[in-house]
Amino acid sequence: xxxxxxxxxxxxxxxxxxxxxxxxxxxxxxxxxxxxxxxxxxxxxxxxxxxxxxxxxxxxxxxxxxxxxxxxxxxxxxxxxxxxxxxxxxxxxxxxxxxxxxxxxxxxxxxxxxxxxxxxxxxxxxxxxxxxxxxxxxxxxxxxxxxxxxxxxxxxxxxxxxxxxxxxxxxxxxxxxxxxxxxxxxxxxxxxxxxxxxxxxxxxxxxxxxxxxxxxxxxxxxxxxxxxxxxxxxxxxxxxxxxxxxxxxxxxxxxxxxxxxxxxxxxxxxxxxxxxxxxxxxxxxxxxxxxxxxxxxxxxxxxxxxxxxxxxxxxxxxxxxxxxxxxxxxxxxxxxxxxxxxxxxxx
Ligand SMILES: [Zn+2]
Ligand SMILES: [Zn+2]
Numbered sequence: 076x077x078x079x080x081x082x083x084x085x086x087x088x089x090x091x092x093x094x095x096x097x098x099x100x101x102x103x104x105x106x107x108x109x110x111x112x113x114x115x116x117x118x119x120x121x122x123x124x125x126x127x128x129x130x131x132x133x134x135x136x137x138x139x140x141x142x143x144x145x146x147x148x149x150x151x152x153x154x155x156x157x158x159x160x161x162x163x164x165x166x167x168x169x170x171x172x173x174x175x176x177x178x179x180x181x182x183x184x185x186x187x188x189x190x191x192x193x194x195x196x197x198x199x200x201x202x203x204x205x206x207x208x209x210x211x212x213x214x215x216x217x218x219x220x221x222x223x224x225x226x227x228x229x230x231x232x233x234x235x236x237x238x239x240x241x242x243x244x245x246x247x248x249x250x251x252x253x254x255x256x257x258x259x260x261x262x263x264x265x266x267x268x269x270x271x272x273x274x275x276x277x278x279x280x281x282x283x284x285x286x287x288x289x290x291x292x293x294x295x296x297x298x299x300x301x302x303x304x305x306x307x308x309x310x311x312x313x314x315x316x317x318x319x320x321x322x323x324x325x326x327x328x329x330x331x332x333x334x335x336x337x338x339x340x341x342x343x344x345x346x347x348x349x350x351x352x353x354x355x356x357x358x359x360x361x362x363x364x365x366x367x368x369x370x371x372x373x374x375x376x377x378x379x380x381x382x383x384x385x386x387x388x389x390x391x392x393x394x395x396x397x398x399x400x401x402x403x404x405x406x407x408x409x410x411x412x413x414x415x416x417x418x419x420x421x422x
Contacts, residue, residue, distance in 0.1 A: 076092070076093065076094075076095050076096075076194060076195040076196050077090060077091070077092060077093075077194065077195050077398065077422065078090070078091070078092075078093045078132045078190070078193060078194035078195070078398075079132065079133075079134075079193040079194070079398050079399075079401045079402060080093065080130050080131070080132055081119065081120055081127075081129050081130060081131045081132070081133060082129055082130050083129050084120065084121060084122030084129060085120070085121055085122065087402045087403075087406070088120075088193070088401055088402030088405065089402075090398055090399050090401075090402075093132070093194070095196060096190065096196055096197060096198035097198060098143045098144070098145050098198060099145050099198055099199070099200040099201075100145040100146055100147045100148075101145055101147045101148055101200055101201055101202060101203070102145050102148060102198060102199045102200035102201060102202045102206075103141045103142075103143060103144050103145060103148055103151055103157075103198075103199055103202050103206065104141070104142045104143040104196050104197070104198055104199075105137065105139040105140065105141055105142065105157060105192075105196065105197050105199055106139050106140045106141075106142045106195065106196055107134075107137050107138075107139040107192045107194060107195060107196060107197055107422060108138055108139040108140065108215035108219075108420070109137065109138050109139070109215040109216045109218065109219035109220075109418050109419065109420045110134045110136055110137045110138075110191075110192040110193060110219050110418065110419045111134075111136030111137075111219045111220055111222035111223075111224075111416055111417070111418050111419075112134075112136075112396075112401060112404045112405065112408075112416075112417040112418070112419065113135065113136055113222060113223060113224070113251075114408060115135065115186075115187075115223070115340075116133040116134060116135070116186065116191075116193075116405060117405050117408040117409075118342075119131065119133050119186070119187060120133060120405045123342070124187060126184070126187045126188060127187055131190065132186075132190035132191050132192075132193050132194050133186050133191045133193050133405075134185075134186045134191030134192035134193035134194065134197070134419075135161040135184065135185045135186030135187065135191050135192065135222075135223065136161070136192070136219050136220075136221075136222025136223055136224075136418075137158065137159070137185075137191070137192035137197060137219060138156070138157070138158040138209060138215040138216075138218035138219045139156075139157065139158075139192075139197075139215065140154060140155070140156055140157070141153055141154060141155040141157055142196065145202070148202045148203060149203055150202065150203045150206070151202055151203075151206055151208075155208060156208065156209040156211070156215075157206050157207060157208060157209055158207050158209050158218045158219070158221075158374075159185065159199060159205055159206050159207055159371065160177075160205065160207070160223075160226060160368055160369050160370065160371050160374075161184055161185055161186065161222075161223050161368060162176065162177055162179070162182045162183075162184060162367075162368040162369075163182065163183040163184070163185060163199070163200060163201045163204075163205040164176030164177070164179035164181070164182050164201070164204060164205060164370075164371075165179050165180075165181035165182070165201070165204075166201060166203070166204030166205070168180060168181060171204070174370070174372070175370070176204075176205075176370045176371070176372075177230070177366075177367055177368040177369065177370060183200060183201060185197070185199065193398065193401050193419065194398075194422070195422045204371065205371045206371070207371050207374045210378050210382065212381075212382055213378065213381060213382075214389070215420070216389065216392055216395060216418050216420050217381075217387075217388050217389040217392065218388075219418045219419075219420075220388050220389060220391055220392040220416045220418050221377070221388045222416070223368070224251040224252045224255050224391070224416065225255040225259075225377070225386075225388045225391070226368070226369040226373075226374075226377065227252060227255075227338060227366065227367070227368060227369060228252055228253075228255035228256035228259055228313075228338065229255075229259055229369060229373065229376075229377050229380075230366050230368070230369045230370075230373065231256060231313060231336045231338050231366040232244070232256050232259045232260055232263070232311070232313075232336075233259065233263070233376075234366075234369075234373065235334075235336050235364050235365075235366045236311040236313075236334045236336050236364070237334075238260060238263050238265050238310070238311050239263070239265070239310070240263060240264030240265060241264065241265065241266070242265045242266070242309075242310035242311060243265065243266050243267075243268060243305040243306075243308075243309045243310050243311070243330075244256070244257075244260040244265045244266070244267045244268070244309060244310070244311045244312070244313070245268045245270060245301050245305060245309035245311070245312040245313070245325065245328050245329075246260075246267065246268065246269050246270060246312075246313050246315060247270045247297075247312070247313060247314050247315060247316060247321040247324055247325050247328075248270070248271060248313075248314070248315035248316040248321060248339065249269045249270070249271040249273070249276040249277060249279070249280045249288075249315075249414055250276065250315060250316075250414055251391060251414070251415070251416045252315040252338055252339070253269065253271070253276075253280075253313070253315040254269075254276075254279060254280060254283055254391055254414055255388070255391065256313055256315065256338075257269055257280055257283055257284065257285055258283055258284070258385075258386050258387070258390075259380070259386060261283075261284045261385075262380055262385035262386050265311075266286040266287075266305075267284070267285050267286050267287075268285070268286065268287045268288070268289060268301065268304055268305055268309065269281075269285040269287075269288045269289070270288070270289045270291055270297070270301065270324070271288075271289075271290065271291070272290065272291055272292040273411065273414070274290060275413060275414065276413070276414040277289075277290055279414045279415070280414075283390065287304055289301065289304055291324070296327075297324035297327070297328065298323070298324050298326075298327025298328045299327070300328075301324070301327075301328030302327075302328055302330070305328070305330070307330045308328060308329050308330025308331070308333055309328050309329055309330065309333055310329075310330060310333055310334065311333065311334050311335075311336070312325040312326070312328050312329050312333060312334070312335050312336075313325065313335075313336050313338050314335070314336075314337050314338060314339050315338050315339050316339040317337070317338075317339025317340045317341040317342065317345060318339070318341070318345045319341075319344075319345045319348040321339070322337065322341070322345075322348050323348065326350070326351075326355055326361060326363065327355070329355075329359070329361050331359045331360060331361075332359075332360050332361065332362075333359075333361050333362070334361070334362045334364060335361060335362065335363045335364065336364045336365070336366050337363070337364065337365045337366065338366055340367075350363070391415060391416045392415065392416050392417075392418050393413065393414075393415025393416065393417070394415060394416075394417040394418070395417075395418050395419075395420045395421075396417060396418070396419055396420070396421075397419065397420075397421040397422075398419055398421065398422050400419075401419055404417050404419075
């Protein structure tokens with residue numbers, strides 16, 4: 076089959092023939108119809124991800140059709156339209172059985188633990204617990220565009236922060252994740268403040284229904300500006316970037332008892348920021364939460380939101396490309412690539 080391969084880090088992907096994937100006994104082979112291009116693929120391509128060694132095929136935001144079924148897989152058959160969360164949990168440990176597979180100790184991460192979906196086909200293990208049937212109303216490109224960004228935002232806003240109607244949601248970083256959170260926040264009846272330094276991203280945020288936007292490129296005290304814009308502080312605030320500055324702005328923009336959710340992955344020097352424990356956590360009683368991935372069992376709720384017209388992930392897909400163009404799309408992530416999501420839809 077054809078795949079776009081990382082033969083060595085930081086050099087252009089090679090589109091070439093590779094061996095067809097073997098069907099796992101507990102899994103399936105999916106014929107890939109669409110795959111999102113995500114910043115975590117870029118991290119893998121630069122060599123920053125310790126789990127990835129070259130040669131490697133990236134791609135974890137896929138949707139497609141089941142082509143082959145392993146002997147121990149019961150819930151799926153040839154021809155099923157499917158997608159999956161990027162965390163394939165074991166389904167058997169106390170965390171999984173307790174309903175929290177995103178913290179499973181035995182997780183297999185598609186596109187990192189094994190070769191991903193920048194390819195004509197992908198092997199997906201552990202399917203009965205993790206594979207998700209895709210409703211007919213949701214196209215492959217939209218499903219791939221949901222990728223980890225819409226699903227991660229859904230878990231952050233709905234499952235972790237438990238955002239309520241009428242509350243203020245502040246979003247630091249109006250990229251794919253941030254804009255997804257915006258749409259979900261609006262669907263829940265919250266007021267949403269989108270914050271960024273890029274005017275184009277904020278323009279898209281307004282088009283998607285942001286109640287207010289805040290360009291902080293020339294603002295020193297972002298926390299104070301957010302508290303003013305939200306009449307006392309956000310009830311829920313998200314750091315969608317994962318850098319120290321946005322984390323600090325996020326927790327400082329909260330009102331008393333507010334909830335911060337860390338969505339962006341804080342890498343390198345951003346891994347251990349300071350936190351004003353006395354002022355914010357103790358006295359103002361804020362909560363600081365993390366989030367990563369989503370449980371396969373939560374996809375139906377997300378699909379209902381889409382089918383009801385409250386959320387349209389297809390609006391975030393601003394660019395569709397061929398497999399040959401995947402390498403250039405990753406290289407473009409060395410700089411700012413705009414707010415929308417790029418999806419490979421030709422293989
Ligand atoms: Zn588990
Ligand atoms: Zn992703």
